[in-house]
Amino acid sequence: MELTWSTEGLAPEDQFAYWADVVCEACAPLAPVRTRQHLTRSRWGEGLTGWVRAERLADSTPTEVVSCTQRLTHGPAEVRRGRDEQIFVNLQLDGTGRGEQDGRRCVVPPGSFAVFDTTRPYVLEFDESPDGSPWRVLSFKIPRDQMLALIPQPALRTARTIDARTGAGAVAADMMTSVWRSRAQLSAASRLALDHACTEVIATALGAFEKEGGDRSSVDDALRASIARFVHERLPHGQVLAVEAARHVGISVRKLHQLYDGHETTFGATVRDLRLQRAARSLETGGPQVTVTDVANRWGFCDASHFTRAFKARYGISPTAYRESSSATVPPAPAR
Known part of the structure; x- marks a missing residue:
């Protein structure tokens, strides 16, 4: 079931407290701040306008967040208040994001993403688009233990910009957005399968980033593994079509068949x-x-x-x- 929150209709003086509750409920404990500098860079000179949509897949929860220029702090107090240990994968869709964690800082333009770990403090800052439209982020909240089972903690570098326009990052971003757009049409079995597949592909993209520019073969291996698992799960329910498998991993049918070019099978x-x-x-x-x-x-x-x-x-x-x-x-x- 999709959950939606919005500050629309609230008085400006009430929006901050409501927004803090919203991002805490949908994401993680975060303290919002709008300084004078934020207000001068913003189309909205008072209050804090924004809305959030979230819908759980299985273990992970994709969330779309849209708002105005601001800073969000997950400090020591917020870490202690956290109920779960999560990894956030924040894909910037509009506007610009900045992040800081573990002594690293990153700038995240549209078409890139970065990860943050809720077990330690971090700071996020977002600016609206140059045309004055709100910033927009698609954030996947993934259980920390699931991500660390796929990629070792030393390689899970927080607050680093990963280009989602090419290579492994593009595969991960395409799958995240495809899952989000298709969520209303997904069955319970598809949600579970896609949840696991999406986490695997994101982990592969993070690992490929460690290899300076990415390893195309490792991404293709991960996609073929996800496809094979989908076929295993789908077979008892009837025929498995290429279009279904392609949709499952967020790629085209043509790309699905290309995955097997030069491979030992089709x-x-x-x-x-x-x-x-x-x-x-x-x-x-x-x-x-x-x-x-x-x-x-x-x-x-x-x-x-x-x-x-x-x-x-x-x-x-x-x-x-x-x-x-x-x-x-x-x-x-x-x-x-």
């Missing part, structure tokens, strides 16, 4: 092999009452003869012989 072969693995397992556990035709239909093969040909090409024996084997274990795949 997307279609990946789906077929996973279907055959599931079918082999069904033959092992289904009992004599489950026919080869039943298994073929269960795992999306058009008929028993097609299934038999594909199974024999993959495992070297027919489905019937496989089931009748006293040691019904899946033999290794033949060399390609």
Whole structure:
């Protein structure tokens, strides 16, 4: 369920307290401040205008924040008030962001992002766009332990600008924005799968940044792994289409097929092999009452003869012989 907060309709003197409650509830404990310098750089000369939209995926929570020029401080007192340990990935959409944590400072223009750790103090400062429109940030709140399971803490450098226009950063940013735009159409299963996939891709982008300019192959490996996991989860529910897998990882169908160029397999072969693995397992556990035709239909093969040909090409024996084997274990795949 989407949650929305806005200072619209509040008197300027009431907006600060409400905004502090909003960002605390939606993001993390933060103390907002608008100094004289902030007011002179702002279209809004008083109060604190802004709105927030947030919607939980599974473990992470994407949040869109729109507001006026200001500083937000997560100091020692705010660290103590924090209920959870989180990593924030802040993608700047409009305006300019600045951040400071762990002795580092960064400037985040539109099309870039930076990460911040709620277990230690940090400061964020945002300026409106040059045309006077509000700044806008898409922030993903990810459980800290999940991120640290994917990327070691020494490599999780906070307050560093990562360009989201090219390379690994672009893949992460595209996926974040795609998930946010599509959230209303996502099923519970899709939310869970995309939650994990998005965290993995962000972690890959952070790791690629450590390698000075990024490692394209590592990003592609992460995307293929996310696609394979999606196929595993989707297979029991029916046919898996390329367009569904592409949407799952936030890329085009053309890009999905390009991921397998020069690789040892294709997307279609990946789906077929996973279907055959599931079918082999069904033959092992289904009992004599489950026919080869039943298994073929269960795992999306058009008929028993097609299934038999594909199974024999993959495992070297027919489905019937496989089931009748006293040691019904899946033999290794033949060399390609």
